[in-house]
Amino acid sequence: MRALAVFQLKGGVGKTTTAVNLAAMAARSSVRTLVWDLDPQGAATWLLGVESDRKQDKVWSEGKPIGRFIHKTPYDKLDVLAADISLRKFHQSVADKKTARDSAASAIDRLGEDYELVIFDCPPILSPQIEGILQACDRILVPIEPSVLSIRAYEQSKEHLDWVKKKQWLPFVTQIDRRKAAHVQWAKEQAPKLDELLPIYIGHSASAERMLEMQAPIVECLPHVPFAKNYSALWEAVKDHLKL
Numbered sequence: 001m002r003a004l005a006v007f008q009l010k011g012g013v014g015k016t017t018t019a020v021n022l023a024a025m026a027a028r029s030s031v032r033t034l035v036w037d038l039d040p041q042g043a044a045t046w047l048l049g050v051e052s053d054r055k056q057d058k059v060w061s062e063g064k065p066i067g068r069f070i071h072k073t074p075y076d077k078l079d080v081l082a083a084d085i086s087l088r089k090f091h092q093s094v095a096d097k098k099t100a101r102d103s104a105a106s107a108i109d110r111l112g113e114d115y116e117l118v119i120f121d122c123p124p125i126l127s128p129q130i131e132g133i134l135q136a137c138d139r140i141l142v143p144i145e146p147s148v149l150s151i152r153a154y155e156q157s158k159e160h161l162d163w164v165k166k167k168q169w170l171p172f173v174t175q176i177d178r179r180k181a182a183h184v185q186w187a188k189e190q191a192p193k194l195d196e197l198l199p200i201y202i203g204h205s206a207s208a209e210r211m212l213e214m215q216a217p218i219v220e221c222l223p224h225v226p227f228a229k230n231y232s233a234l235w236e237a238v239k240d241h242l243k244l
């Protein structure tokens with residue numbers, strides 16, 4: 001069982017879009033996959049066509065059996081541990097990172113019987129709870145859009161999470177628009193400063209909006225558009241790093 005966190009301190013960069021598309025790609029390549037939605041917005045849950053009627057907060061605060069919170073999605077080999085607004089309590093609680101790490105690590109252990117990959121869709125915060133969950137993951141995938149603030153947020157995370165080994169960070173560029181001179185310049189001057197950057201660039205695409213209209217991962221609803229091809233290339237790269 002491998003655990004991957006999709007994390008970035010900066011909001012709205014494409015974490016959820018990435019989590020659901022990689023999960024759908026993994027499931028398509030026969031990897032039994034669980035998306036663990038950690039965001040009270042529940043966007044990944046919604047995009048995977050699931051509506052939650054359970055309070056995930058209870059998994060964390062009362063150690064409720066995790067299976068009750070897992071839903072099947074319309075896609076073979078892909079399930080989701082649904083999020084709901086109750087997660088706000090979890091993220092605001094004073095639980096320390098060790099408790100969160102131990103709970104996440106033991107949940108990942110138990111999930112290993114049913115899944116080969118769990119992907120955590122993180123909210124854009126760095127609470128002790130999120131840090132504990134990141135500690136239980138094998139790799140941390142970080143979407144970086146072409147902006148100074150995005151790189152800055154990544155550098156801040158690396159500085160704060162100084163226990164993460166360099167090879168565990170998997171930053172990649174997303175929302176790049178090569179028609180914009182500033183993006184081209186950023187790709188030439190800023191991106192090479194991150195020597196661990198994955199060599200896959202996800203373009204800025206109207207297909208991201210289509211995904212929301214169709215309420216489905218792009219690799220499922222429009223698998224032939226360039227945006228879906230970008231994500232299948234990203235999956236190939238991530239798969240190798242996860243040794244799947």
Ligand SMILES: Nc1ncnc2c1ncn2[C@@H]1O[C@H](COP(=O)(O)OP(=O)(O)OP(=O)(O)O)[C@@H](O)[C@H]1O
Binds near residue numbers: 039208
């Ligand atoms: N490559 C892309 N091109 C164009 N729009 C994109 C792209 N990736 C994501 N988007 C759009 O950007 C918005 C934010 O995406 P998403 O929800 O995946 O980000 P997020 O990092 O998960 O946000 P949050 O921090 O709120 O959890 C959405 O409207 C999504 O459709």
Ligand SMILES: [Mg+2]
Binds near residue numbers: 015017043122123
């Ligand atoms: Mg999100």
